[in-house]
Amino acid sequence: MTDSTGSNAAQPWVRDLAQGWAAFRDGLEEFYKGPYRQMFAREKRDEDDFFTLIVLGEALGVPDPAAYYTAEFLPSLYQDFHAWHRRMGMPDSPLDHIACC
Incomplete structure (x- = not known):
């Protein structure tokens, strides 16, 4: 039996x-994913770092035949660029046109 709103209020x-x-x-998901949460986060960060390297490859001097297609991703990478180049071991920005430090 439903009320005027269409919800099943009688049951x-x-x-x-x-x-x-x-x-x-939710409990099963936590049971299976919980022990691996740190590993998943690390793998996601590594994947994001690789994607950033591919997109910025042309600017870093690596010839990239797909540079025309990856150029549209540049604006979305600017906000994380500083953290990325620090994780890669570069104390200063390797790009002249991106000054984040």
């Missing part, structure tokens, strides 16, 4: 069952 057990399954699913 609160349906809502409780859905919340129970959601909590169970």
Whole structure:
């Protein structure tokens, strides 16, 4: 039986069952992903660093046949550029046109 809003207000057990399954699913996800969370974060950071290197390759002097297509990604990389070049072991910005330090 539904009320005027179309919700199933006459059967609160349906809502409780859905919340129970959601909590169970979240618990299982935490059980399986929890021990590997740090590894996933490290791999994501490494992948992002590699992507940044590919996009900035032409500016760093590495010939890149796809530079025309990767140039549109440059504005999205500017905000993380400082952290990236510090992680790569470059104390100052390697690019003349990006002065972040």
